[in-house]
Every structure is written in C-alpha cells, then in structure tokens.
Amino acid sequence: MDEPVGDGSAGVNCDEALETLYRYLDGELTDERRVLIASHLDQCGYCGEAAHFEAELRVVIADCTRARVPEPLLDRIRAVIADEARSG
Numbered sequence: 001m002d003e004p005v006g007d008g009s010a011g012v013n014c015d016e017a018l019e020t021l022y023r024y025l026d027g028e029l030t031d032e033r034r035v036l037i038a039s040h041l042d043q044c045g046y047c048g049e050a051a052h053f054e055a056e057l058r059v060v061i062a063d064c065t066r067a068r069v070p071e072p073l074l075d076r077i078r079a080v081i082a083d084e085a086r087s088g
C-alpha cells in the first residue's frame with residue numbers, strides 16, 4: 001500500500017502542506033516528505049507565511065521554557081500566591 005510516487009514535480013497541495021506543517025517543524029517527517037513540504041512553502045506565499053509564523057512562535061515558546069526560574073524566586077511566587085489565596 002505504498003503511496004504513488006510522482007516525479008517530484010507534483011509536490012503537495014496547500015491542505016497537505018498545512019496539515020503536515022507542525023510535524024515538519026517538529027522534524028518528524030521523512031526527508032522525502034520534508035523536501036516536498038519545503039518546496040511548497042517556498043513556492044506558496046500563503047503556506048510560506050503560515051510556516052514562518054509558526055516557526056517564530058516556536059522560537060518564542062522555546063525561549064520561555066528554556067529560561068530557568070531560580071528556586072528562591074519560585075518560593076516567593078508560591079508565597080505570594082498562597083497569600084492571595086488566603087486573603088481572597
């Protein structure tokens with residue numbers, strides 16, 4: 001049940017490109033698939049924009065999760081939250 005393999009010029013359509021965008025950005029696609037999506041994003045302004053936006057978003061999220069919050073600060077935040085809970 002292999003998918004029909006074209007000569008590479010057919011590529012993917014917008015639906016397919018957007019559907020696989022997340023997996024593409026996560027690096028979960030096969031090399032073959034990656035190339036197909038990449039070439040579509042290259043040629044299609046709409047999907048290219050969407051991919052760019054998603055990629056930017058990921059960088060921001062990655063930055064946020066990479067930042068380590070020092071333990072003393074966490075304790076203070078917890079204390080403030082506990083205080084708030086008590087007074088509220």
Ligand SMILES: [Zn+2]
Pocket residue numbers: 013014015017040044045046047048
């Ligand atoms: Zn497209």
